[in-house]
Amino acid sequence: MNFDADEAPELRTAHVIVVANEKGGSGKSTMSIHLAVALLKAGYRVATIDLDIRQRTLTRFFENRASWAKTAPWRVELPKHFAPDRGESASRLDNETAEFAIFAEAIGEVEHSFEFIVIDTPASDSYLMRLAHSLADTLISPMNDSFIDMDVLTRVHHDRGQRGMVAQYAEIVIEARRKRRLVDNGLIDWVLVRNRVATLQTNNAKQVDHALRRLAVELQFRVAEGLHDRVIFRELFPLGLTALDALEESHHTLTASQKSARREIDDLVNDLRLPERAAGVGHLESRHIWFNAISDFYRKLGELKGERPR
Template sequence: MSLANVIVVGNEKGGAGKSTIAIHLVTGLLHAGARVSLLDLDLRQQSVGHFFAHRRAWLAAAGATAPMPVEHGLGSEGRTLAQAADEEVLARFEESFGKSREGADFLVIDTPGGDTAVSRSAHGRADLIVTPMNDSFVDFDMLGLVDPVTLDLKRPSLYSETVWNSRKTRAAADGQSIDWVVLRNRLAPTEARNRRRLDERVQALSRRVGFRVGPGLRDRVIYRELFPFGLTVADLSPGIRPVAMSLQHVAARQELRALMGALGLPGAEGGEAIAAQ
């Protein structure tokens, strides 16, 4: 039986948009016809798990259909498990990870905003690590440290070291490499004053530690509007339209397609059909 390609959405800084990226990757892959498994390792907040619970409820109430991933939780305890010892959480993860890869094309893992043993274990199993980063030196601080006077890049920071160690773990385990993509996420509609300076440091760090830079999702109202329904712009159709459509929704769909394309994932095609709906 073939095993799923593992996509880990990670960043040790909270509020970078990991869960938003994860749910859009899942729905984008589903609408591309892929079989998708899902693991939500943010045991305390469980935003991705809540999103798909909302999705089931809204679809049932609306009498509509949309593709769903196969969810593999770490147990029914939810937030109680978040207080458990690392050994217990890791054991649950090992069991769920093995099951979730079977019979799927992709396994998407959402990780918590912090350094945990289970998050490190997931990173070491990844084929692709996707790291959203807000357009700010505050977020960049988790990836690289800059000189406070010259703003020159000094060295990689905490999360870059986590990914570096994960790559070594994966290479030692099975000789495979991990692709790493940093997404410039939640860009404001207007050009930020410090964006060029930040771009230069991101590019410099990418050459130093070996990641690709891709487009994320802009800070659009539509992403927030659709979340409580458990829907994304990939789901919108004549039969699924919980909010009024606008040209901004078309732009958001094109943005999602660009994201999927930058990651080399199915779902980057079909722009004309999307725009026509």
């Protein structure tokens, strides 16, 4: 494989997947859970970090899963999970320093020995949340099919035909990308994933789809198909299980909906175009192959937007 040493960033072994957007309840934790379990089941070494210090959904899920694992009749895969605490000092600076130290220690512990790190984040803007963004190789933003969620991404200015007044969240991503380029010449593959898609294509969903594709060029992201609204995506949470687990071996035969859920998660993982395992190719090398393919994609998307190649 030929890599241009001057151009290629210094890639760590672990591919960092950050699941984030500024909207509560859009499915960040649900996606983190399913993605982490899917990667574990594919045989990867996976670490997970729960930065949603208040809700701790990811942490509770893996606690439930760990206790299920003790008695389960089949193998239950577990990631190496980190749940940093929030700094409790009165000084913001002290808190941020402490949070940075804990986070950096977690990353340092796994970045060279694990293949994927999945980071779930809180809905609110915080220091840790921004820090996580600037480490992301793949940034996943789940989005409900509504224009309300779109509003978090961008507000379109109609004044003097000036479009694209970028709203809060997209600004966070732009800033993280800028920092990332400066620090290690890396890039962030930003993937918007639709979540809780209604089974019937409504007019609204079509409109959202259309608007998203237009925005994708402007804000430089990709769109993945995503997950439908399904009971199976939430009902197994208390057990620490997912539709991907060997449910058929326990209490029931798989329903059509469960089979579709598995297919959706498989499709989502494919759509993410993560570094893939291939015969004779080490993980770091597949990270470089990933980097080259994704840089190419964003170079072309940038050209569509009218940016000069960097």
